[in-house]
Amino acid sequence: MLADVSFWVLGIVAVLSGFAVFRLNSMARVTFALLASFLAVAGLVVLLGLGYLGVVTALMMVIEMVVMAVFMIMYMMNPAGLMPMSMYHNKAGSMAISVGTFAVLAVGILLTDWPVRRGVPAPAQTYQLGLALMGGQMLTMMTLGVTLFATIVATVVLSTGRGRYDRYGDDLAAPRADDPAGGGVG
């Protein structure tokens, strides 16, 4: 009973706030409408019995959306962001794609003949998840992690205007870095 009510409430919140992304005209509100949609989906994942995945989705999405808010507002045409504007281009196209995708997925879910569950879920699900991700796939995950990290470092190095020679002089011998804004460790 409680699970049914939660499912419908969370599902409706997820769809409505997802749709609000198209209807609202402030970048900040759009960001948090999207966050509300993600949080409702995280609640649905928890409802499926996947506690760790649900909570971690909520954690990552809150961080991500707040960072998104900063960047979206930074890069848009109207930096103050309080003037009405829509956050998407090609209104008709994007609306058609999203509503269409939703309809296709919903119809697919309703028409599929789902198998009945055999057996019971493992007792320590988080542990099983970790094992599935890291056990047999340890090499893949480690490679992935190092690759992602290298990409981040390379992007920062390529995009920064000032390298170590600007900071520490041509022979890297300056005792303190010459930075436009001083940091806590020099």
Added chain:
Amino acid sequence: MDTGDRMALPLWWVPLLPVLLIVVTAGVVAVDEAAAARARGAREGLLGSAVVPLREGARLLVGQRRRTVAADSVLWRIGGATLPVAALLAAAVVPLGSRPVADLTDGVVWFNAMEVLAWAAVWMVGWGANSALSLVGGYRFVAQGLAYELPHMFALITAALAAGSLRVTDIVAAQQDLWFVVIMPVAFVAYLVSAVAMAFWGPFDAAVGRDLAGGAAAELSGVDRLVFAGGRWLLLVVAVAMAVPLFLGGGAGPWLPAWGWVAVKAGALLTSVLWLRRRFPTVRMDRFTEVSWVVLVPLTVAQALVVALVVLGRGM
């Protein structure tokens, strides 16, 4: 979720938790006020300080709410209300003695997820007022949160790693022989520092700093200010109190009951945090973000590595 209420308190604790937390927080505010009164040489007495939170709360309740031109009131109000709600939800997994209100299997992750809601909250409060100074405050807190979330996460994960479980009561149980503060002092200190920073408190209060005329909270008055300031106090109390089950063995100790030891330990930690705040001026953003990225993150990663080796050595 597999709530697995192995050790959860009875259900009637759910409505009791906010009341308890608010009363405790009011007590902390009163003690802080007494210390402030002593520092400025005023003779207020303990009773005089004890009524300060009540008086201040009543004053803000009847005070007029400020309205600003072209404010985004939806985000503004939601942001303010999110702060205390997030603190309460985070408190649900903190053992109040030996048992928490909700003994979630992923308690540590839940706690962190509720804490980061504060980012969204403060940014929304800063944004909503349509005021330049409060917007700057909101952005400051995002930068601060980003810089301090990583050491915070590593400190939390290190405790979970040593216990081999994300459940807070399991982490307490794993400290029966040895408190985690002994085997992971760096994680403990990093946790406390980043917890204070996540509650934008102490020397890390640049987001609501005086140089911004109150920063994110600049345009708040009346009940809005009460909710925001109260939420910030709650967040501080909860975040600091979480250090007790994570690193100080929870309610373990002789003579006193478990809840007594939790109160004593949390009180000692809160006292040191409040002392730190009175002792040090606000740290500048550009300074402390770099300290966090360049010093705290490597230190906490190294700490996690050491603990991981210890766990492996034990053959868990």
